[in-house]
Amino acid sequence: MSHTGWDITDDDRAQEGYQEARRAYLAGKAARHRRTAPGMTQTQLAGRVGMPRELIARPQQTPDALRAALAIVAPGRLDEMQATKDDAFAKAVEWQSLSPVRSWVLTWARDIEIARRPDLSSRFAHAQNRLEHEDPATAREALRELSAVLDEAMKAVRG
Structure with missing residues (x-):
């Protein structure tokens, strides 16, 4: 059990949500580093790094x-x-x-x-x-x- 009294691994849905949020965070982080791509829209940048629409x-x-x-x-x-x-x-x-x-x-x-x-x-x-x-x-x-x-x-x- 974690220090919060709730172990996130015990709840598969919470774990999946955490993983999805983590992927979105990492994709956003990567997109911020790639914003120098001239002429690309935010949607194109998001697609470039695999961020969901x-x-x-x-x-x-x-x-x-x-x-x-x-x-x-x-x-x-x-x-x-x-x-x-x-x-x-x-x-x-x-x-x-x-x-x-x-x-x-x-x-x-x-x-x-x-x-x-x-x-x-x-x-x-x-x-x-x-x-x-x-x-x-x-x-x-x-x-x-x-x-x-x-x-x-x-x-x-x-x-």
Whole structure:
């Protein structure tokens, strides 16, 4: 048994998940070192190093399916998801409208789309890191890239 009281080798599914996450990490690490390839897109780079195009399948747009997907691709955001869900449902009751709930579903479907796709996730993180760059042109380009990633993810989840 490990020092945490839980031996990961006892759970085959957890071991497989760990191995998949480890492969994705190593593939991402390799991709970061190969970003000097001129004219290649993030998707092409990911393919070059054997990174999967998607970490998990796109979830259905239901609260339970989105929560389950988020627990895999970004478990650190589960509390944020629950807080925004509570807010959306409270607004739905107050406004007597389902639009806050629809908005919540689309927002989280979009964010999960980004997190489940290494190409989008990489572009999103890279742009976020440059948002407050001292060079205004670099910051503007980062903002354009963030918008492009968000738009691409939203188009994907809307079908």
